[in-house]
Amino acid sequence: MxxxxxxxxxxxxxxxxxxxxxxxxxxxxxxxxxxxxxxxxxxxxxxxxxxxxxxxxxxxxxxxxxxxxxxxxxxxxxxxxxxxxxxxxxxxxxxxxxxxxxxxxxxxxxxxxxxxxxxxxxxxxxxLESAGANKSELYDKLSPREQQILRMTAEGAGYRDIGSKLNISAKTVNVHRANAMRKINVESQIELVKYALKIGIIEID
Structure with a gap:
């Protein structure tokens, strides 16, 4: 067994x-x-x-x-x-x-x-062959920490909540978030959520 x-x-x-x-x-x-x-x-x-x-x-x-x-x-x-x-x-x-x-x-x-x-x-x-594959290539190039913070931000978590969970400062969270958003070419929270939904790292229940 x-x-x-x-x-x-x-x-x-x-x-x-x-x-x-x-x-x-x-x-x-x-x-x-x-x-x-x-x-x-x-x-x-x-x-x-x-x-x-x-x-x-x-x-x-x-x-x-x-x-x-x-x-x-x-x-x-x-x-x-x-x-x-x-x-x-x-x-x-x-x-x-x-x-x-x-x-x-x-x-x-x-x-x-x-x-x-x-x-x-x-x-x-x-x-693996879905339409989101090309967009996801940008996400793949992020560091593991940037990916983690980007996903948590897209899910609606605030700087302080993310920092507390990851044991880092809110300022550090903000720096990682800004770097990640620049690398995937999004400029706002709304664009970030749309991007995250597009490549499938978050879903609407």
Whole structure:
């Protein structure tokens, strides 16, 4: 039996996976990084499955803390984002699945994770060729910190909130934000939100 850790702030996703996946897969659930760390320290977890948006946390910020304790990491999300799919591939993770697709391929990936270098459905593969790809090239050239602050700003977080979360000053946040906006050629908060929606790093619920 394989142990799977789902990190997602929606308990309904956990309940759905428990009902639909094979009995050979034991599903553990964490709603945030702290809970996930407790589980990986107390259980032998084979595979972690992480949402991109976990409350106020981003799955790509959670994954590095979990990676040393698991064999494979997959993302399961609603984000149809070329940026995120590419990031998952480039950072050495193992697959990217969408919540609104059938679970067949994901279950196969859980059972035979080494059969492919990177698991994704045809729909996810098509995202890599989406119209937003050219615009996303500018985003790819930002530093990890600039990307992080740009995304949080587009989600509506203020300088002080971002600074508190990242343990940096509001002034430093402002400098990173200004540099990032200059590099992607946007001049206002409205343009920034439109850009973020276009390349798929945020979504409207």
């Amino acid at each position: 394989k142990n799977i850790l789902l990190i997602d702030d929606h308990n309904l996703i956990y309940q759905g996976l428990k009902r639909q996946l094979s009995d050979d897969l034991e599903i553990f659930y964490a709603a945030n990084t702290a809970e996930a760390k407790e589980i990986v320290h107390s259980h032998q977890i084979d595979i972690a499955v992480i949402d991109i948006s976990v409350g106020r946390e981003n799955g790509f910020d959670i994954a590095p803390d979990i990676k040393p304790f698991v064999k494979k990491i997959f993302f399961l999300t609603m984000h149809k984002s070329q940026i995120y799919v590419t990031k998952a591939m480039h950072e050495g993770y193992d697959g990217y699945f969408l919540k609104d697709e059938p679970l067949d391929l994901m279950e196969e990936a859980f059972s035979h994770p080494d059969n492919k270098k990177f698991w994704m459905t045809d729909l996810v593969a098509s995202v």
